[in-house]
Amino acid sequence: MKETSDIEQRLDRVESRFAMHDLVSDYCHGFDKRDWERFCAIWWPDAIWDIGPPFGTFEGTDGIAHVTKDVLWGAWLASSHFTTNLVVSFEGDDRATGLCDVDCIGTTSDGQAQTVSATYFDTFERRDGVWKIAHRKVKMHHFNPLPGVTLSPPA
Template structure:
């Protein structure tokens, strides 16, 4: 291989890793948008069909697309009338060209169903992500909840 071909190969690898890193970070954003906007198809699109979502206590673990559907539609969305996730501190570490570990911290405010009481949640998401057929999705998400507290007397209202 010539020096020019080797240089091009190295540059293509670096470009692939940059594009992959952004695609992986976008998974965290799509999670937030899909969940908060109650767009289930958007939310489901970030998960492989053989995924595991370990939400942890008090919720448990959910497997595959059927488990994701159960968690979102029958457990989480019914508990909150609205939610607002913010993800930050994203890191990505590659285990190879098609596998990586991603971590982000998340703050979420939600209003309990039928009430004016809000909850604030702080958590860390640790993801195993895989690229299959050129697409990055979450294979496993482990959630560590740091706090899950009510914020009494603080209704979420539109600015007036």
């Protein structure tokens, strides 16, 4: 019977890792494509998004909605996030931490091309069988303009 339990736990960990990978990817797709439903679906209603300077910390769906819709989407005309190196560590059957790097390139509302590099520190929780982000801390490494660069679609 122990073997079946081990296999079930291993399968659950594999499925859980894929679910967490999807959350990290849906963050990027939801934010960049201005898809609020997709973006909102990754967070627990009591989640904390600690973006850090210069933006701050935002709590719950209302706080995350405010900073996303009223601040960040207004500040960025376009953005493309690329996450990589996701490492997941389980702290139990229903809780895990994640660490990944992100590079973002985009154009701010003033037309300035920008590049951002950061690390995301996530706490994932499974509630009623569903994995979502309970806490995301962002550590910015740089947030720099790209002078003389204009990002535009190909002609």
